[in-house]
Amino acid sequence: TPSLKPQVFFVLGGPGSGKGTQCAKMVEKYGFAHLSAGDLLREERDSGSETAALINQCIVEGKIVPVEITCQLLKKGMEKQGWAAKRFLIDGFPRNQDNYDGWSKVIGDSVDVPFILFMDADEDTMIARIIERSKTSGRNDDNIESLKKRFATFRNETMPIVELYETMGKCRKINGLRGIEEVFADLETVFAGFI
Numbered sequence: 001t002p003s004l005k006p007q008v009f010f011v012l013g014g015p016g017s018g019k020g021t022q023c024a025k026m027v028e029k030y031g032f033a034h035l036s037a038g039d040l041l042r043e044e045r046d047s048g049s050e051t052a053a054l055i056n057q058c059i060v061e062g063k064i065v066p067v068e069i070t071c072q073l074l075k076k077g078m079e080k081q082g083w084a085a086k087r088f089l090i091d092g093f094p095r096n097q098d099n100y101d102g103w104s105k106v107i108g109d110s111v112d113v114p115f116i117l118f119m120d121a122d123e124d125t126m127i128a129r130i131i132e133r134s135k136t137s138g139r140n141d142d143n144i145e146s147l148k149k150r151f152a153t154f155r156n157e158t159m160p161i162v163e164l165y166e167t168m169g170k171c172r173k174i175n176g177l178r179g180i181e182e183v184f185a186d187l188e189t190v191f192a193g194f195i
């Protein structure tokens with residue numbers, strides 16, 4: 001019997017690897033729900049809530065916000081979209097062991113995670129994309145200083161989570177270096193059975 005739990009697909013990859021771009025295409029073509037942890041955190045920061053200063057400091061330093069904050073935002077976001085029998089793409093989370101443990105505790109078995117996507121790209125490509133995007137993004141972490149810190153955090157804290165899913169046989173690695181449409185064709189292959 002098919003599971004009635006919502007399905008969650010985490011989307012991980014370095015800054016500029018194309019997480020947001022590809023998720024938007026899955027929303028448009030297949031009606032997936034998409035939650036970007038980074039977008040939710042920027043929204044929360046801009047709301048001026050009591051956690052705003054802490055969130056902003058983490059973002060500029062490329063550090064990872066405590067999971068209690070991020071997980072609550074994700075949970076609220078999922079509830080807002082309608083929790084039941086949905087396919088969620090959660091982009092940019094879980095980024096470290098603290099994120100993984102916090103999610104397991106709060107959400108855990110109430111959803112299925114069939115697999116995660118790992119958007120693979122080299123740093124030179126990602127730097128070029130982010131520097132180009134910085135002309136219009138308005139993001140205060142789209143500068144070379146913050147970017148270097150984001151890469152270090154990705155390598156040291158997020159890659160071990162990618163590897164954790166890999167050892168569970170639940171990581172689908174995507175070559176993110178090609179054009180947007182070619183990358184998307186790979187996603188469609190990987191998601192066959194869910195679309």
Ligand code: UP5
Nearest residue numbers: 015016017018019020021037038059064065092129133180
């Ligand atoms: N582009 C995309 N794909 C392309 C392709 N195939 N060919 C050519 N160009 C391509 O893409 C980036 C740019 O590249 C765009 O201009 C796009 O057109 C082009 P995008 O899809 O935006 O890449 P993405 O991987 O989403 O990059 P992003 O910068 O959003 O990744 P980050 O992981 O750095 O940012 P995020 O928003 O997830 O997190 C920001 C910060 O929030 C973190 O550093 C951290 O401080 C905090 N955070 C947490 O603390 N906890 C969380 O759980 C999440 C975030």
Ligand code: MG
Nearest residue numbers: 019020036038
């Ligand atoms: Mg993004």
